[in-house]
Amino acid sequence: xPTIFKRIIDREIPADIVYEDELCLALRDIxxxxxxxxxxxxxxxxxxxxxxxDEDAALVGRLWTVIRDLxxxxxxxxxxxxxxxxxxxxxxxxxxxxxxxxxxxxPMRWPPG
Ligand code: AMP
Numbered sequence: 001x002p003t004i005f006k007r008i009i010d011r012e013i014p015a016d017i018v019y020e021d022e023l024c025l026a027l028r029d030i031x032x033x034x035x036x037x038x039x040x041x042x043x044x045x046x047x048x049x050x051x052x053x054d055e056d057a058a059l060v061g062r063l064w065t066v067i068r069d070l071x072x073x074x075x076x077x078x079x080x081x082x083x084x085x086x087x088x089x090x091x092x093x094x095x096x097x098x099x100x101x102x103x104x105x106x107p108m109r110w111p112p113g
Contacts, residue, residue, distance in 0.1 A: 035105025
């Protein structure tokens with residue numbers, strides 16, 4: 001059973017896609033938790049941080065530079081932002097396809113909930 005993100009990558013269901021290249025996709029979260037809430041996902045099906053293979057290291061590095069560039073393009077790099085990756089049950093992960101939440105547009109609190 002493909003995850004919702006795999007179905008978005010395959011264009012089976014619509015999404016508000018803000019960036020795409022051969023390795024990854026960025027889309028606006030359907031239930032935004034901040035004025036800017038974008039999900040950056042690899043096209044490769046990787047379930048979570050815990051499911052990463054050593055050979056995925058370069059891909060993960062690429063995701064970070066995409067996040068850096070997107071934050072600039074979305075106009076939040078100067079004011080600041082938070083990047084969150086939930087892993088597993090206690091981490092609050094609900095979709096089993098690796099994704100980075102890029103959250104911005106309001107002050108973030110610490111510690112997180
Ligand atoms: P997580 O709880 O870390 O697994 O994050 C999953 C995120 O995916 C949540 O913030 C959801 O709001 C978001 N989400 C679920 N379905 C969709 C969708 N169809 N389009 C965009 N975002 C979605």
